[in-house]
Amino acid sequence: MCKKIFVAATGQNCGKTTTCLSILHMARKRHFRVGFIKPVGPKPTLFSGALVDKDAALMAQVYGLGEDLEFMSPVVLQPGSTRKILDGEIQEGRLLEMIERACAEMERQCDFLVIEGAGHSGVGSVVGLSNARLARVLNAPVLMVTGRGIGSVVDQVSMNLALFRQEGAHVGLIMPNKLIPEKRSSTLRYLRTALGRMGLKVEGGFNYHPVLANPTLQRLSRVLDAPLAGDPQEGQRIVDHVQLGAASAQRVADLLLPSTLIVVTSSRDELLVMLASLHQIPEYREKIAGIVISGLAPVSRVTRQILDGSGVPYLRVRNTTAEAFAAITGDIAKISAEDHAKIGLVQSLAETEMNFAAVESLAGGHEPAARVVGFR
Incomplete structure (x- = not known):
């Protein structure tokens, strides 16, 4: 059985893609055969002759997953896609089938699968493919990435949590990101108190690093x-x-x-x-x-x-x-495959600032089937 996790966020620019890069890095260090899916890709790009989401292209380049590209980005939205789906020219059910089939194939091949959502919990609702619905359909526990702060984070989590729970998806971990180093301990303490009342666990993500933000x-x-x-x-x-x-x-x-x-x-x-x-x-x-x-x-x-x-x-x-x-x-800086220094820093920080044991515990599944260094 493949371990899998749905990485969601309370909004844009919380560090969701950075978190996915980190989880894949840590999973590979455990010698898991890793995989990545962006079920609905709102940012198309041409990579290796195929139209895929930018995040799928990034993960394929960084972790050598090019052979799985057709499954990593099953649905790519282009200008006009929303109208075609609403007009019935593209069937919503067909898109969902493509996503489920891609996810099943990746689960068959991998020991650890990262599923990255797009934006906040409701993104994709207009075409019936919200993050919350996809997390439930794909039966993947949710890790929700947030920004820093206390009150704002609790407010944003509350709003996003409502839709996930309405859809029947399990949100098991909240990961505040871009934390101020000197306030990290106190921020996490207060968030654990506030979000614990909602039945949520909290684990700190990355501290704020100008190198990653700029x-x-x-x-x-x-x-x-x-x-x-x-x-x-x-x-x-x-x-x-x-x-x-x-x-x-x-x-x-x-x-x-x-x-x-x-x-x-x-x-x-x-x-x-x-x-x-x-x-x-x-x-x-x-x-x-x-x-x-x-x-x-x-x-x-x-x-x-x-x-x-x-x-x-x-x-x-x-x-x-x-x-x-x-x-x-x-401009909000996004990591690209050419940003070798940033990617190296992300991977290094993942080993010291991320509690991968908590992520792995949420993902579930069993021990990796193959423990061959460098495999996949």
């Missing part, structure tokens, strides 16, 4: 749809702060914090030249993660030569400075 230059290159110029090895550099280069050149330099991305309009030659020069100094190289050069005005030939000669990473966009700044600060 984007890399490579990520921002995709967000802004602009190639990364300068040192290509800096693509994995993590941006911890964003500064609008609107003040005097000296003031911008004075305000630099570690790993800062500076957004500068293309007409600020003196500031661009100064940043390129400062990038040559070790003290400032740590502070200057890169530059986003915005605006329609061309960068002067001499300034561009200085930038390219310095190796400072930069992105050239045609957006206004305000538009570029809003796009950067409004």
Whole structure:
């Protein structure tokens, strides 16, 4: 019998995908043959010639599960899918059959199966495939990932729990994420008191780590749809702060914090030249993660030569400075398969910050059928 668990969340950006990465890592350390399913994929991407959900593609790449791709993402929603299902062009029952068949096949192949929901408990309700319903249909106990805090977490859990219980799904574990390290113990103590009254167990997830929360230059290159110029090895550099280069050149330099991305309009030659020069100094190289050069005005030939000669990473966009700044600060960094440093950190932290024994206990099942290191 395969151990399986449905990883849900109280909303977006709680760290659900990071939690799935961690559970799969810990299960493989136990020499389980692992599998992953995203039953309903709301974010399609083309991977290995197939249209699959982005999270399924991520897990396939990180854990070498490409052979199971057709089962990992059985239903992928595309623009217009909701209307087609509501109009009867696509049968809801047919989609559910595809999901059940994929899950059964993965259970047959694996010792430990992670089923990742999409968003909060009600996502998918419009087409009859809510997370709560899928958890019940697939007979998988639910681990619910939340954000940090006390009152807000209890409120969000209460709302999501209602639908899971209405559908008859078993929510067995709450995992608060992005905890403030110095408040971790007290936060978990209060949450165990409050949520224990609802019959829920609580285990802490990850502490808040800026490295996981903040984007890399490579990520921002995709967000802004602009190639990364300068040192290509800096693509994995993590941006911890964003500064609008609107003040005097000296003031911008004075305000630099570690790993800062500076957004500068293309007409600020003196500031661009100064940043390129400062990038040559070790003290400032740590502070200057890169530059986003915005605006329609061309960068002067001499300034561009200085930038390219310095190796400072930069992105050239045609957006206004305000538009570029809003796009950067409004982006919630998601882990991609190319974020090797982040994935390595997630896996390392899973070994110290996650109580995998509690997760495994909830998942149930028996001992793995094969204990061959590296298998699957």
